[in-house]
Structures are given as C-alpha cells and as structure tokens.
Amino acid sequence: SDKKTAAAAAAPVQIEDDRTGLSVETLKRAFADNLFYIQGKNADIATLNDYYMALAYTVRDRLLQRWLSTIKAQLKPEVKVVYYLSAEFLMGPHLGNNLVSLGIYDQVRQAIQESGLNLEELIAQEEEPGLGNGGLGRLAACYLDSLAALEIPAVGYGLRYEFGIFDQEIRDGWQVEITDKWLRYGNPWEIARPEATVEVKLGGHTEAFVDGAGRYRVRWIPERTIVGVPYDTPVLGFKNNAANTLRLWKAEAPESFDFQAFNLGDYYGAVNAKMYSENISKVLYPNDEPLQGRELRLEQQFFFVSCSLQDIIRRHLYVGGKLEDLHNSAAIQLNDTHPSIGIAELMRLLVDEHNIDWDTAWQITQNTFAYTNHTLLPEALERWPLSLFGSLLPRHLEIIFEINRRFLQEVSAKFPGDTGRLARLSLIQEGPEKFVRMAHLASAGSHAINGVAALHSELLKRDVLRDFYELSPEKFSNKTNGVTPRRWIMLSNPELAFLISESIGDGWIKNLGELRELERFANDKEFQSRWRQIKLNNKTNLAEYIRKRTGLVVDPHSLFDIQVKRIHEYKRQHLNVLYIITLYNRLKQNPELEITPRTFIFGGKAAPGYFMAKLIIKLINSVADVVNNDPDVGGRLKVVFLPDYNVTFGQRVYPAAELSEQISTAGKEASGTGNMKFSMNGALTIGTLDGANVEIREEAGEENFFLFGLTTEEVYALKARGYNPRDYYNGNPALRQVIDQLASGVLSSGETHLFAPLVDHLLNRDEYLLLADYQSYVECQDRVGEAYRDQEHWTRMSILNSARMGKFSSDRAIREYCEDIWGAVAVDVVLEEYVQATA
Ligand code: OAK
Structure with missing residues (x-):
C-alpha cells in the first residue's frame, strides 16, 4: 500500500516528446539516443543491424500509446x-509495415537520410x-x-x-x-x-x-x-x-x-x-499440406x-x-x-x-x-x-x-x-x-x-x-480469401501506389473497391506509359536482385513469367517446366524462330521430407543450366530459381511480375492468395479454373485472363473413366519428345536416372493430370507470348486487371467474417494523452 500511495502522489508521467514526436528533428534525436542507450553503440562502431535496431525502437516508442489505448478501450x-x-x-x-501504418514513412526516410544512412537498407536488415x-x-x-x-x-x-x-x-x-x-x-x-x-x-x-x-x-x-x-x-x-x-x-x-x-x-x-x-x-514443422503425425x-x-x-x-x-x-x-x-x-x-x-x-x-x-x-x-x-x-x-x-x-x-x-x-x-x-x-x-x-x-x-x-x-x-x-493492400501494394510497390493515388485519390488503401476508378485510364496513352514504366522499374530492380543472388543476367525487357509458392506436385511447377523445354526444343529445331523473349522465375520451398518436390527443384535448376547456357537460345529464354522464397522476397516479386502462374490441377488449390497479390500489381494470370482463380477471372473479365486446362468436373470424369497418361504421351509428339529428354539424361548432364522417378510418375500415374493438361497449357502460353507483342493492348489488360481486384482485399473478407460468423463490430479507440502507470 506504500507503493500505491507513492504512485498516486506522483504527478502523471508525461511521455517525453522524444518518444512520441514525429518531426524529422525529433526522429533524428530519438534514433541517435536509441543507438546509444539501447544498442550501446555510437557511430564509430555501430553495425547496420545496430542502426536497424535503433530505428525499430524509435518506431516502437511511437506505437505504444496506440497499443495501450487500444487495450484499454477493448477491456470492457x-x-x-x-x-x-x-x-x-x-x-x-514489421518495420516497413509499421511506418506505413503510422503514416510516418516520409519523415523517417528523411531523418535517416539526414543521419547519413539509407532507410531501405535498414529495412532490409530485418530478419x-x-x-x-x-x-x-x-x-x-x-x-x-x-x-x-x-x-x-x-x-x-x-x-x-x-x-x-x-x-x-x-x-x-x-x-x-x-x-x-x-x-x-x-x-x-x-x-x-x-x-x-x-x-x-x-x-x-x-x-x-x-x-x-x-x-x-x-x-x-x-x-x-x-x-x-x-x-x-x-x-x-x-x-x-x-x-x-x-x-x-x-x-x-x-x-x-x-x-x-x-x-x-x-x-x-x-x-x-x-x-x-x-x-x-x-521449431515450426516445415510441412505445408501433408500432415506429420x-x-x-x-x-x-x-x-x-x-x-x-x-x-x-x-x-x-x-x-x-x-x-x-x-x-x-x-x-x-x-x-x-x-x-x-x-x-x-x-x-x-x-x-x-x-x-x-x-x-x-x-x-x-x-x-x-x-x-x-x-x-x-x-x-x-x-x-x-x-x-x-x-x-x-x-x-x-x-x-x-x-x-x-x-x-x-x-x-x-x-x-x-x-x-x-x-x-x-x-x-x-x-x-x-x-x-x-x-x-x-x-x-x-x-x-x-x-x-x-x-x-x-x-x-x-x-x-x-x-x-x-x-x-x-x-x-x-x-x-x-483476401490479402492486405497495405503490405502488398503500398509497401511493396510504392511507385504504383503513388500513381494510383495521384489518379483516383488514396481512398483505395482502405477501400480497395475504389480501384475500379482506374478503368477510365485503361486507354489513356499517358497513363499507360507511366504504368508500363513502373513495371519496367520494378523488373529492373528484380533483375538486379537476381544478378546479386545468383549471378544470372536477365533482360528487364523480356516477359517476366513468375511462379512463386510452395513446391508441390498439385501446384504443378513441373508443368511449367514442360513448357519451357517445349520452347527450347522449338528454338533448337529452328534457331531463327521469332519468339517473345521470356524470363521464367521460380521460387519456393519444398518440405524437407518431400522427395518429389525436391526433385522438381533440381529439375528447374537443371533445365535452367541447359537453357541459359545454350548459344542457340541466344538469351531469348532465361530460367531462374531464386533461393529462399519468403515474404520479404515476395514483396520484390509481385510488383515485377507480368505473368502469374496459377496452374494447379482443378479442384486441388483451396484458394491461393499469391494469385491475388500478382493480379493487384498488374500481372495477368495464366491459370486453371481452380480456387480463387475462378473469381479472379470473373472479376477481371475473361478477356483479361489466360485460361486453360480441365475443369474440376472434367478431372473427376476423366479419372472416373480411367485416366491413362500414356495416351497423351503417345498421341503428342512434342510432349513425347520432352518426356523422352527427361528420361534420357540430356537435361541432367547425362545422369539418366536422375529424373526417372518423375518420368515414372508422369507416365504411369500422373495423379495431377499434367499430361492431360499439357496441350491446352502450351497453346495458352503461346497465346500469352503473342499477346505480349502488343504492348499497348497488354498494358490495357494489366490496368483493367488491377482495377478490378477490389474484391480480394482482406478487408472485404474480414467484414464478411465479422458480419456472418463473429458478430464483431468496430470499437473506437481514443488515444489517451498519456497512459499513467498504476501500482
Ligand atoms: C496448410 C496446412 C494444412 C492445411 C492447409 C494448409 C494451407 O496452407 N492451405 C492453403 O491455405 C491458403 C489460405 O487459405 C489457400 O490459399 C491455399 O490454397 C491452401 O493450399
């Protein structure tokens, strides 16, 4: 009770301005202070990580008031x-996202710059x-x-x-x-x-x-x-x-x-x-879908x-x-x-x-x-x-x-x-x-x-x-499902966010449906060229990152065709590879052939115990070795496997994509959410009628979506009447050539047995119907290549596509959960001037 009296007697502690102030000057002072008093470093010996930590604490100080006020407002x-x-x-x-949420990105950037550092570099430091x-x-x-x-x-x-x-x-x-x-x-x-x-x-x-x-x-x-x-x-x-x-x-x-x-x-x-x-x-169990009992x-x-x-x-x-x-x-x-x-x-x-x-x-x-x-x-x-x-x-x-x-x-x-x-x-x-x-x-x-x-x-x-x-x-x-436009557009694609806000105001960030207003710019030449330029900038950034991480040089003017997600047979990364090999064969047969230059980019982790998924990664890398180094290809095709796909890397990838690969066997992908991130950032989708692809296509308009493959019903029916992948192999010379190459070792430096388990699966079981969907996929991909040649038309599709993705905001999804399932409503949070400590 002594303690209580003392606390009551003390004047309420005003939180110091250095811990809440948002001016560039205050931010700089707080940053230097945290470096010294929390990290215990000064500029002579500070590492980049020390600077990151000092900044993180500076930002954390500025959110505590909201946090405590929220807890108080809700504890009723x-x-x-x-x-x-x-x-x-x-x-x-967290750092970048918290800057966006607090609305202090620009002040902090300036404060860090005036401290002789670079904000993006500090943000990149976060593990x-x-x-x-x-x-x-x-x-x-x-x-x-x-x-x-x-x-x-x-x-x-x-x-x-x-x-x-x-x-x-x-x-x-x-x-x-x-x-x-x-x-x-x-x-x-x-x-x-x-x-x-x-x-x-x-x-x-x-x-x-x-x-x-x-x-x-x-x-x-x-x-x-x-x-x-x-x-x-x-x-x-x-x-x-x-x-x-x-x-x-x-x-x-x-x-x-x-x-x-x-x-x-x-x-x-x-x-x-x-x-x-x-x-x-x-430790987190690293299995994606199959469980580990x-x-x-x-x-x-x-x-x-x-x-x-x-x-x-x-x-x-x-x-x-x-x-x-x-x-x-x-x-x-x-x-x-x-x-x-x-x-x-x-x-x-x-x-x-x-x-x-x-x-x-x-x-x-x-x-x-x-x-x-x-x-x-x-x-x-x-x-x-x-x-x-x-x-x-x-x-x-x-x-x-x-x-x-x-x-x-x-x-x-x-x-x-x-x-x-x-x-x-x-x-x-x-x-x-x-x-x-x-x-x-x-x-x-x-x-x-x-x-x-x-x-x-x-x-x-x-x-x-x-x-x-x-x-x-x-x-x-x-x-x-839905995804948050704060992280997946604002934070990861700031140039696009700027262009959108300049054109239609910034209401879209909280109400993604407003993106529709972009439709009226779809034919606007000036807008189109800015839209294209932003995509090119993002591609150039990604290309630079690819060079740093893998040493590979890719052309930012080529079509960026991207598949990032966990590696799984049902997601069919290997169907994508079958098309790459098909293109490669066409070029080998006719090196003069005119094709749309493409960069195929893959990223994703395989569960450590999932042999087939790991073999698919090896396959992608083996095909990359062959295609990237063949003079007949002349750099027109590049294949990249980017290691360690994660959220941070996703933020670089989605803004740079032009084609989003959503090619799971119909009926297998519950929803997909990467598909939504790509689409919002202006990539067009090549996909099956699976998961949320169905709704993405509905929203975007079928003319702005590259559809291929069997439907769920057709998959059931085909399996019911007895699916034999060999029929497709025997009936399709281009497909047969690709499968034979996999089996022969030409794609694995002569190691003939390397891909045998894959070939065996495809020819004898093919649970995920790659061979059944192959021809449809190839034709669709060819249409993509053609469409890309008309840049004006492509850009128009890209703009319309983004404009129509409002439905896929996680705000819409959460509203539905609140109304239909949770019965939860918003609670207004009043910021407490200071939150007094009580004993
Ligand atoms: C992981 C472990 C067990 C069961 C499901 C999962 C999983 O990640 N499922 C994925 O959930 C996403 C969010 O709903 C969907 O978008 C994916 O399609 C689904 O595979």
Missing part, C-alpha cells in the same frame, strides 16, 4: 473480441519472422492487418517458434535446409509478459469422484506441467488509433521443476527435463490452444463476464484443424474446472467456435492415433468420446438406421488402428464452417464434409 464487458487461433502467423518484416509455411500462415497475417485496419478488437494466438521455416540454399541444384535463427540479434517488436504466464498439463490419467454436491466428476492427474510465457507484438491499424495484439506462447519449464531431481543430485536429469519442456515451442506436433497444438483458452477465460472473468456468456464476448476462429483440440479443452475447462453442466458447456463451446478449412487434399486432413492421443491427453479423449456419443445420438435421431452415415460422421475412425478425426471435432464443435473460395466451399459441401453439410447445412458458408 460489452466488447466482443475475435480470437484468431493459428499454428502459423507468417507476418513478414523476417517466418513463423509459417505458406498460404495458411500468411492469410492469418493479412487477417490481423485487416482486423486492425477495421478497428475490430482481436487477438492472434499462436506459437513463438524459436526456429521458424528453414532458410533454403541451393547447392548443385538441390535444396539444402538451414535453421532459421531469427531471434539471434533480438526482436525489438515483441514484449514478453511473464506476469501473464499460464500452466499447461500433459499426460497422466483420470479419476472419477463424487463432489460435495453429490455430482459425478472427473479429475485429471497429469504427469507433467509446462509453462506458457506470452510474447506480445502489436499489430497496427492503417492510419487509425487501433493496435491489436499478436500473442505468441513460448514453452518453458516450471520454476520449481527440478528441486526433487536436484536434491537427489540428478543435475543432468533436471536439465534434461527442462530442455524437454522447452522443446515444445522450439508426430507427438511433439500434438503437444504444440495443445500447448498453445490451452494457453490461449485460459487467457481468454481469464480476460472474460476479469472484465466481470460470466462464463455462460462467453460467446457474447468471444469469437474463436480455428485456422484449419491445428487448434481444434480447443473444442475439447474448452469443454474440459468449463465442465471440470468451472463446474458447468455438460449441456450448457456444449452450447457455449459451439457458439464460441468457428472453423475454416484450408485444404481438400486427403493427406492433409489431421487424424491422431487414439493411443498417442490418449497417452498425451487422457481427459480430452474421454471428453471426445462423450461428445461423439451425444453427437451420434443426434445423427441417429435425424437419420434413423443409417449406420453407414454414423460411421462416416463419427469423430473416431474405426479400423485396426483407430484415429481421432480433427476435422470432425472442429465441425461438430463449431457453429460455422467455411471454405476459402467459392469453388472450394462447394467442394467441401460435396466431398470432404458432405455428411456434415447434410446434417447441418446452416453452418456452411464461403469466405473467399
């Missing part, structure tokens, strides 16, 4: 908060937090950006992996994985909150008992305890006062873990136990979900809420099934720990949770062996059995005697080895289920979740 019982649970958040570098694999994690990041832009109270919950997605190097054409030590030089954007630590239990067994009120209860006697320490990162809204929180959990050993062992002299045993606990948040992975999922739910409940009770009303103040979104154990955990917390009856608890749970599915690939659907699940989470397994028992009762009531349906819907997959089906748990325990593009949502209802759809059609809806 009547405020509904969106909790976005995701095993991955692929945020990308990006790669806490995700690809689409799913990056979508979560775009959604956090939009939630803050729209002033929706929201918290992103996930894991603070010590090692994010591996860094990729290419050696002798093969991928090599290097650990991602992103925390090596410290992370200025996060603040640890050890005071908000929570405990998570694992293992052990359960016991039944009768409580004082004579009720049958169950007690979980866990075997071990892990401690979750939250690390918070602010997520700024664009030029508003909102700053939401990304809260990532780090696993630690409990403080007192080792006394027993220590007293017995087992020092190493104690340290071992500590390391074992910390392992949980050590490892115990540690389930531990990760349960760990971050349990931490987050305890945190949500604590907050709810703190503001005076009743648990019975949880769903009125919390909307919890499951980003795929990775956090779906949360359904059983919330039931356990409500029933076992808070003594709420089962039916009420189930109502609360269903009303609180919603589930987004992100894939149709059967191999990516999560299932956990019962034995593993039961040994790690014995109480949760019992709860799942009970959920299932009641759930199947409901099904029986609705479909009497339909035992097949019961087996299909059961949360437990029967068989010699039994499994818990996580998509079923997520679907039964949520009030809303959605896919991520119109086609995908239809296929979910028809296929993967068909029985759930027949049971509860009202739960289903579509929420087509």
Whole structure:
C-alpha cells in the first residue's frame, strides 16, 4: 500500500516528446539516443543491424500509446473480441509495415537520410519472422492487418517458434535446409509478459469422484506441467488509433521443476527435463499440406490452444463476464484443424474446472467456435492415433468420446438406421488402428464452417464434409480469401501506389473497391506509359536482385513469367517446366524462330521430407543450366530459381511480375492468395479454373485472363473413366519428345536416372493430370507470348486487371467474417494523452 500511495502522489508521467514526436528533428534525436542507450553503440562502431535496431525502437516508442489505448478501450464487458487461433502467423518484416501504418514513412526516410544512412537498407536488415509455411500462415497475417485496419478488437494466438521455416540454399541444384535463427540479434517488436504466464498439463490419467454436491466428476492427474510465457507484438491499424495484439506462447519449464531431481543430485536429469519442456515451442514443422503425425506436433497444438483458452477465460472473468456468456464476448476462429483440440479443452475447462453442466458447456463451446478449412487434399486432413492421443491427453479423449456419443445420438435421431452415415460422421475412425478425426471435432464443435473460395466451399459441401453439410447445412458458408493492400501494394510497390493515388485519390488503401476508378485510364496513352514504366522499374530492380543472388543476367525487357509458392506436385511447377523445354526444343529445331523473349522465375520451398518436390527443384535448376547456357537460345529464354522464397522476397516479386502462374490441377488449390497479390500489381494470370482463380477471372473479365486446362468436373470424369497418361504421351509428339529428354539424361548432364522417378510418375500415374493438361497449357502460353507483342493492348489488360481486384482485399473478407460468423463490430479507440502507470 506504500507503493500505491507513492504512485498516486506522483504527478502523471508525461511521455517525453522524444518518444512520441514525429518531426524529422525529433526522429533524428530519438534514433541517435536509441543507438546509444539501447544498442550501446555510437557511430564509430555501430553495425547496420545496430542502426536497424535503433530505428525499430524509435518506431516502437511511437506505437505504444496506440497499443495501450487500444487495450484499454477493448477491456470492457460489452466488447466482443475475435480470437484468431493459428499454428502459423507468417507476418513478414514489421518495420516497413509499421511506418506505413503510422503514416510516418516520409519523415523517417528523411531523418535517416539526414543521419547519413539509407532507410531501405535498414529495412532490409530485418530478419523476417517466418513463423509459417505458406498460404495458411500468411492469410492469418493479412487477417490481423485487416482486423486492425477495421478497428475490430482481436487477438492472434499462436506459437513463438524459436526456429521458424528453414532458410533454403541451393547447392548443385538441390535444396539444402538451414535453421532459421531469427531471434539471434533480438526482436525489438515483441514484449514478453511473464506476469501473464499460464500452466499447461500433459499426460497422466483420470479419476472419477463424487463432489460435495453429490455430482459425478472427473479429475485429471497429469504427469507433467509446462509453462506458457506470452510474447506480445502489436499489430497496427492503417492510419487509425487501433493496435491489436499478436500473442505468441513460448514453452518453458516450471520454476520449481527440478528441486526433487536436484536434491537427489540428478543435475543432468533436471536439465534434461527442462530442455524437454522447452522443446515444445522450439521449431515450426516445415510441412505445408501433408500432415506429420508426430507427438511433439500434438503437444504444440495443445500447448498453445490451452494457453490461449485460459487467457481468454481469464480476460472474460476479469472484465466481470460470466462464463455462460462467453460467446457474447468471444469469437474463436480455428485456422484449419491445428487448434481444434480447443473444442475439447474448452469443454474440459468449463465442465471440470468451472463446474458447468455438460449441456450448457456444449452450447457455449459451439457458439464460441468457428472453423475454416484450408485444404481438400486427403493427406492433409489431421487424424491422431487414439493411443498417442490418449497417452498425451487422457481427459480430452474421454471428453471426445462423450461428445461423439451425444453427437451420434443426434445423427441417429435425424437419420434413423443409417449406420453407414454414423460411421462416416463419427469423430473416431474405426479400423485396426483407430484415429481421432480433427476435422470432425472442429465441425461438430463449431457453429460455422467455411471454405476459402467459392469453388472450394462447394467442394467441401460435396466431398470432404458432405455428411456434415447434410446434417447441418446452416453452418456452411464461403469466405473467399483476401490479402492486405497495405503490405502488398503500398509497401511493396510504392511507385504504383503513388500513381494510383495521384489518379483516383488514396481512398483505395482502405477501400480497395475504389480501384475500379482506374478503368477510365485503361486507354489513356499517358497513363499507360507511366504504368508500363513502373513495371519496367520494378523488373529492373528484380533483375538486379537476381544478378546479386545468383549471378544470372536477365533482360528487364523480356516477359517476366513468375511462379512463386510452395513446391508441390498439385501446384504443378513441373508443368511449367514442360513448357519451357517445349520452347527450347522449338528454338533448337529452328534457331531463327521469332519468339517473345521470356524470363521464367521460380521460387519456393519444398518440405524437407518431400522427395518429389525436391526433385522438381533440381529439375528447374537443371533445365535452367541447359537453357541459359545454350548459344542457340541466344538469351531469348532465361530460367531462374531464386533461393529462399519468403515474404520479404515476395514483396520484390509481385510488383515485377507480368505473368502469374496459377496452374494447379482443378479442384486441388483451396484458394491461393499469391494469385491475388500478382493480379493487384498488374500481372495477368495464366491459370486453371481452380480456387480463387475462378473469381479472379470473373472479376477481371475473361478477356483479361489466360485460361486453360480441365475443369474440376472434367478431372473427376476423366479419372472416373480411367485416366491413362500414356495416351497423351503417345498421341503428342512434342510432349513425347520432352518426356523422352527427361528420361534420357540430356537435361541432367547425362545422369539418366536422375529424373526417372518423375518420368515414372508422369507416365504411369500422373495423379495431377499434367499430361492431360499439357496441350491446352502450351497453346495458352503461346497465346500469352503473342499477346505480349502488343504492348499497348497488354498494358490495357494489366490496368483493367488491377482495377478490378477490389474484391480480394482482406478487408472485404474480414467484414464478411465479422458480419456472418463473429458478430464483431468496430470499437473506437481514443488515444489517451498519456497512459499513467498504476501500482
Ligand atoms: C496448410 C496446412 C494444412 C492445411 C492447409 C494448409 C494451407 O496452407 N492451405 C492453403 O491455405 C491458403 C489460405 O487459405 C489457400 O490459399 C491455399 O490454397 C491452401 O493450399
């Protein structure tokens, strides 16, 4: 109480101007101050990284007021908060984005320049937090950006992996994985909150008992305890006062873990136990879609979900809420099934720990949770062996059995005697080895289920979740993905952003639909030439980057044809390669042939254990070696594999692209989001009718989209009547030549067996129908080459294309989630003049 009196007596601390001021002079002074007092360096010995850190702290100081004011504005019982649970958040570098959100890019650039440094260089210094694999994690990041832009109270919950997605190097054409030590030089954007630590239990067994009120209860006697320490990162809204929180959990050993062992002299045993606990948040699993059924992975999922739910409940009770009303103040979104154990955990917390009856608890749970599915690939659907699940989470397994028992009762009531349906819907997959089906748990325990593009949502209802759809059609809806125009246009393509704002004002940044107003410039010669010039500048920048990274020289005047995404057979990077070899063969046959000069650029990581994907990387590099060095080609074709594709690199790539490759087998890509980034930045798409391509084409107009390939229906039909890839091989001489070359070793310096597994797959199985789509793809690519020759027409298509991408803003997507699923509304944040510390 002494402390309290002292705090009350002290005058409110006015935050110093040096920590909030935005004038160039103040920024310079703050920057120098941080270099000295935080980094402990002066200009004599400072590294580029020291300067980056000093600047990062300068920017962080300037967002804290918003952050604390936002927390205060939202900490009220009547405020509904969106909790976005995701095993991955692929945020990308923070510094540039925060400058954009705060609207201080220009002042800071000047302050840094006047300090004798270059802002772009400092921005490039940031090691990006790669806490995700690809689409799913990056979508979560775009959604956090939009939630803050729209002033929706929201918290992103996930894991603070010590090692994010591996860094990729290419050696002798093969991928090599290097650990991602992103925390090596410290992370200025996060603040640890050890005071908000929570405990998570694992293992052990359960016991039944009768409580004082004579009720049958169950007690979980866990075997071990892990401690979750939250690390918070602010997520700024664009030029508003909102700053939401990304809260990532780090696993630690409990403080007192080792006394027993220590007293017995087992020092190493104690340290071992500590390391074992910390392992949980050590590393991101680098698999994109196919799951890896490892115990540690389930531990990760349960760990971050349990931490987050305890945190949500604590907050709810703190503001005076009743648990019975949880769903009125919390909307919890499951980003795929990775956090779906949360359904059983919330039931356990409500029933076992808070003594709420089962039916009420189930109502609360269903009303609180919603589930987004992100894939149709059967191999990516999560299932956990019962034995593993039961040994790690014995109480949760019992709860799942009970959920299932009641759930199947409901099904029986609705479909009497339909035992097949019961087996299909059961949360437990029967068989010699039994499994818990996580998509079923997520679907039964949520009030809303959605896919991520119109086609995908239809296929979910028809296929993967068909029985759930027949049971509860009202739960289903579509929420087509979107991406944030702040990072993906403003920050990454500043020249284009400037031209757009100059032409139609800057309302598009918050309301991307306004891009439509660009349509009236589509035929304007002057505008077209500026549009083209910006693209050329971006291509020149990328070309320079390619030269630095790979030593390859590419011509910025050639068509930049780009495919960047995870390497996966269904995404068909190797179909792209088949076309490259086809073009190469045409040139070899007739070196005089007139063709549109093209630079084919690839980027993407392969899961370390995915042999075929790694072989595709080797294939791209082998073909690049042949094509780039053949004098007959005369530099008209170039093939580049750019190592270590990530968010930072994406920001260079999308603005420089002219052709966006979206060539997955129809029915396989749930949505795609790179397709949207390309398109907004003026690239035209060559693509199949898959995922969000369908809607991109609808918006852009079919005359501005290069469509090829089988439709989903045609894919089903072809497979149903028996697909034989050899028919295509035998019937198409150009295709046959390409496949024979792959088999012969001419593309692999004589190593005849190198690509045999690929050839074997294509000729004997070809699950993803490359051979069936080959001819259609080649003809379409040829049309692209032709179209590019008419630069005026191409530019017109490019402008119209960008102008019509308003739908694909993540702001639109988040509005739909808020209205249809979360029932969340904006909360105005009033900036507190100063935020006074209280004891
Ligand atoms: C990753 C792991 C398990 C299940 C799905 C994924 C995933 O990344 N899916 C991707 O999600 C993106 C965001 O919705 C979609 O755009 C991609 O099409 C989808 O493959």
